[in-house]
Amino acid sequence: MPPLARHLPALLVLLGTSLPLHAAPQADPLHSVMWDVMHKTVLGDQPAVFDERVKVTLPQQVEDGQRVPVSVDASALGRVEEIVLFADYNPLPLALRFQPLRLQPVFAVAMRVNQATPIRAAARDAQGVWHVGGQLVDAPGGGCALPTPTRASTDWANLLGKMYGRVWREGATHRIRLRVMHPMDTGLVGNTPKFHLTQLRLSDSAGQPLAHLSLDAPLAENPLFTFQLALLNGDSLRIDAQDSDGNAFGGRLPVLP
Amino acid sequence: MIRHRLRLLAALLAGLGAVAGARAAEYPITPQAVAPDSWAVIADTGYFTPQNGGFLVNTAFIATAEGVVVIGSGPSRAFGQQYRRVIERTAGKPVRELVITHKHPDHFLGNQAFSDVPIRADEKTTAMLRNEAEGLAENLYRLVGDRMQGTEPLLPNAPLTPGVREIGGHTLEFIAVPGHTQSDIAVFDHTSGVLYAIDQVFNGRTPTLPNASLPDWLAALDRLEALPFKTLVPGHGAVTHDAAPIRATRRYLQWLDATLKDAARHGLTPTEAMALPIPAEFAGWAEARAEWRRSVGFLYARYELAELPALAAPDQPTD
Numbered sequence: 001m002p003p004l005a006r007h008l009p010a011l012l013v014l015l016g017t018s019l020p021l022h023a024a025p026q027a028d029p030l031h032s033v034m035w036d037v038m039h040k041t042v043l044g045d046q047p048a049v050f051d052e053r054v055k056v057t058l059p060q061q062v063e064d065g066q067r068v069p070v071s072v073d074a075s076a077l078g079r080v081e082e083i084v085l086f087a088d089y090n091p092l093p094l095a096l097r098f099q100p101l102r103l104q105p106v107f108a109v110a111m112r113v114n115q116a117t118p119i120r121a122a123a124r125d126a127q128g129v130w131h132v133g134g135q136l137v138d139a140p141g142g143g144c145a146l147p148t149p150t151r152a153s154t155d156w157a158n159l160l161g162k163m164y165g166r167v168w169r170e171g172a173t174h175r176i177r178l179r180v181m182h183p184m185d186t187g188l189v190g191n192t193p194k195f196h197l198t199q200l201r202l203s204d205s206a207g208q209p210l211a212h213l214s215l216d217a218p219l220a221e222n223p224l225f226t227f228q229l230a231l232l233n234g235d236s237l238r239i240d241a242q243d244s245d246g247n248a249f250g251g252r253l254p255v256l257p
Numbered sequence: 258m259i260r261h262r263l264r265l266l267a268a269l270l271a272g273l274g275a276v277a278g279a280r281a282a283e284y285p286i287t288p289q290a291v292a293p294d295s296w297a298v299i300a301d302t303g304y305f306t307p308q309n310g311g312f313l314v315n316t317a318f319i320a321t322a323e324g325v326v327v328i329g330s331g332p333s334r335a336f337g338q339q340y341r342r343v344i345e346r347t348a349g350k351p352v353r354e355l356v357i358t359h360k361h362p363d364h365f366l367g368n369q370a371f372s373d374v375p376i377r378a379d380e381k382t383t384a385m386l387r388n389e390a391e392g393l394a395e396n397l398y399r400l401v402g403d404r405m406q407g408t409e410p411l412l413p414n415a416p417l418t419p420g421v422r423e424i425g426g427h428t429l430e431f432i433a434v435p436g437h438t439q440s441d442i443a444v445f446d447h448t449s450g451v452l453y454a455i456d457q458v459f460n461g462r463t464p465t466l467p468n469a470s471l472p473d474w475l476a477a478l479d480r481l482e483a484l485p486f487k488t489l490v491p492g493h494g495a496v497t498h499d500a501a502p503i504r505a506t507r508r509y510l511q512w513l514d515a516t517l518k519d520a521a522r523h524g525l526t527p528t529e530a531m532a533l534p535i536p537a538e539f540a541g542w543a544e545a546r547a548e549w550r551r552s553v554g555f556l557y558a559r560y561e562l563a564e565l566p567a568l569a570a571p572d573q574p575t576d
Binding site: 057058059061062063064067069070071108110140162163164165166168175177179224226238239240250251252253 | 396564
């Protein structure tokens with residue numbers, strides 16, 4: 001093998017990590033006129049590159065814009081400090097900020113979209129660079145601005161903040177699924193003010209933090225989160241949540257052998 | 258409000274259509290004789306597109322001595338109008354009534370062309386259409402575009418009671434077989450032996466489940482298979498003379514149920530469930546992957562919730 005070919009992979013990796021910081025801005029692969037605004041408002045105008053290693057998986061076409069399932073996997077980047085999930089054409093673009101801390105930079109959740117839009121995940125690496133992945137979803141209008149079929153019929157007095165969940169062991173990793181009952185009102189439906197979960201913290205049984213999320217109203221009603229982690233100490237997880245009215249909710253999620 | 262928006266949309270699309278010239282292509286409506294005095298119109302087996310103009314549902318008509326009984330009016334006003342001309346030319350008789358079997362938009366949005374005859378549907382379907390028809394029509398405008406122009410939902414205006422009716426020498430039995438939606442009616446012509454199963458049975462086309470109840474649908478398939486029919490007109494796909502499409506539809510629903518149960522039990526996310534392999538028997542059906550994804554979207558949440566126990570309150574922090 002000639003020396004250049006032998007070193008090509010390493011060179012490419014070097015180029016790949018250093019180029020974006022100095023190169024001209026890349027064109028948005030999803031051709032969204034809102035990208036520059038998203039870069040400024042959601043990513044704070046920090047360095048950002050489009051990067052296919054941030055995998056966003058979702059159905060290309062949905063009939064229910066109130067519950068679009070999205071899976072995000074940024075594990076190919078290695079260490080990730082934070083992931084944000086947003087939709088360019090939503091009246092409220094940002095759905096969540098996820099600091100994985102001791103979890104893997106992987107999650108799934110359902111969110112609202114108000115029309116066809118790019119849905120993107122941006123993952124911030126240790127150098128402070130945002131790596132942006134995304135997909136387009138085609139959807140009917142109104143996912144953020146129409147009442148859900150279950151909003152009025154749910155017994156919120158008894159269910160608000162109630163949690164459901166389970167932990168699975170898959171070889172060396174654990175998968176966590178957690179649902180928190182909350183209307184996640186966007187404030188865009190009739191006279192219902194914005195009312196949503198704001199914080200979600202996961203910690204181990206010794207009280208050590210595992211992950212921290214800031215949540216906003218574009219998440220689907222009664223959001224169901226999926227997380228992954230490698231090592232877990234103790235026999236349970238502790239979940240703490242807060243909403244925009246100052247309510248605090250908690251739950252203990254047992255890890256079965 | 259919605260009606261107003263729909264009118265506006267229709268006007269806008271009509272304007273676009275005029276600019277684009279006379280692009281109002283005819284629908285390929287070719288009646289196929291299935292028995293004496295009985296025809297089925299077999300449609301495209303794809304999904305709603307501007308190209309097929311939304312024509313992807315089978316319809317049928319029976320020329321009795323007292324006029325023609327029509328089963329389903331199709332996806333648009335233009336379809337309904339053209340279909341009615343084809344029916345009266347083929348049967349050589351006027352239409353006496355229209356039967357709407359269930360609430361899905363591709364089965365009733367041609368109603369405007371039948372406004373002078375009774376349009377029958379059962380109480381439950383009529384009640385649901387009263388609330389949902391505008392939204393269903395809007396969605397079809399979005400998917401199909403300008404061939405929907407002028408289409409507005411026209412609600413059923415006559416009762417459809419399960420049971421036997423003698424009409425012009427045909428003994429027609431209207432059978433309540435819910436499952437595909439909350440209320441579905443199949444038509445069995447005892448005189449000709451033709452079973453118009455419509456959307457309870459799909460043949461070579463992946464079933465659609467936006468309003469499905471699997472236990473009800475499976476019970477409906479058992480009921481249909483027990484009928485002494487000679488010819489079967491499915492809702493989508495070709496006419497047959499055996500129960501093979503009933504059994505295939507049953508196997509698909511059973512596979513779907515078992516697969517979603519298993520996925521939820523293993524903690525799969527919806528997007529992971531959408532990517533699961535489809536067995537060879539169903540993978541070749543039209544829209545197999547697209548309809549599987551849709552069905553996961555419609556149904557998987559119930560399976561997920563069944564696998565997630567309620568959490569106890571956390572222990573109080575000790576510090």
